[in-house]
Amino acid sequence: SQQGEEDPQALSIQEGENATMNCSYKTSINNLQWYRQNSGRGLVHLILIRSNEREKHSGRLRVTLDTSKKSSSLLITASRAADTASYFCATDARSQGAQKLVFGQGTRLTINP
Amino acid sequence: SAVISQKPSRDICQRGTSLTIQCQVDSQVTMMFWYRQQPGQSLTLIATANQGSEATYESGFVIDKFPISRPNLTFSTLTVSNMSPEDSSIYLCSSTGGKIQETQYFGPGTRLLVL
Numbered sequence: 609s610q611q612g613e614e615d616p617q618a619l620s621i622q623e624g625e626n627a628t629m630n631c632s633y634k635t636s637i638n639n640l641q642w643y644r645q646n647s648g649r650g651l652v653h654l655i656l657i658r659s660n661e662r663e664k665h666s667g668r669l670r671v672t673l674d675t676s677k678k679s680s681s682l683l684i685t686a687s688r689a690a691d692t693a694s695y696f697c698a699t700d701a702r703s704q705g706a707q708k709l710v711f712g713q714g715t716r717l718t719i720n721p
Numbered sequence: 722s723a724v725i726s727q728k729p730s731r732d733i734c735q736r737g738t739s740l741t742i743q744c745q746v747d748s749q750v751t752m753m754f755w756y757r758q759q760p761g762q763s764l765t766l767i768a769t770a771n772q773g774s775e776a777t778y779e780s781g782f783v784i785d786k787f788p789i790s791r792p793n794l795t796f797s798t799l800t801v802s803n804m805s806p807e808d809s810s811i812y813l814c815s816s817t818g819g820k821i822q823e824t825q826y827f828g829p830g831t832r833l834l835v836l
Contacts, residue, residue: 650827
């Protein structure tokens with residue numbers, strides 16, 4: 609079953625504005641990752657934050673993690689048209705002894721020029 | 722990071738037929754994964770394919786419907802058998818093996834439409 613729940617499901621903003629997406633999960637985790645998917649193509653890894661970290665930056669991306677609330681947020685600053693994509697959070701889980709990722713439902717982000 | 726290619730990129734198939742999707746990684750990797758992404762939905766893991774052992778299937782997915790091969794450390798195939806329109810999805814393969822162990826690298830996906 610899907611562990612991550614993301615909100616909003618869809619977000620439309622003007623170019624240059626900041627975009628914030630949230631992810632909640634149900635069980636304890638070792639790490640949480642964010643991925644981007646352009647137009648039904650393959651996913652691209654953006655950033656990984658570990659359970660002992662609270663905040664992480666990568667370029668225009670800022671990710672926070674609150675393990676007490678089982679939630680994470682992805683902030684994209686100074687958005688660009690090229691940021692238009694679907695964004696998924698993914699948490700680690702073990703299944704039959706193997707490590708795997710469980711993906712959230714995703715947020716479809718549209719940046720309007 | 723691993724670079725992954727998939728073939729075919731898309732296909733239109735008739736119900737009752739089978740399609741085999743190929744996934745090639747540019748480096749040797751231990752674990753490869755197959756996902757299904759139904760229209761407008763998120764990714765659901767079908768199975769984990771380790772070289773030299775049987776694939777491990779997730780709940781709701783069975784080997785008879787989705788047989789997987791993993792003949793070596795750079796290649797895997799997923800077959801979608803006896804297809805129905807409900808199998809219309811994007812099928813993605815991925816692998817670990819980058820600088821960050823937990824990160825997965827994805828192929829571009831195979832877009833399947835079953836009529």
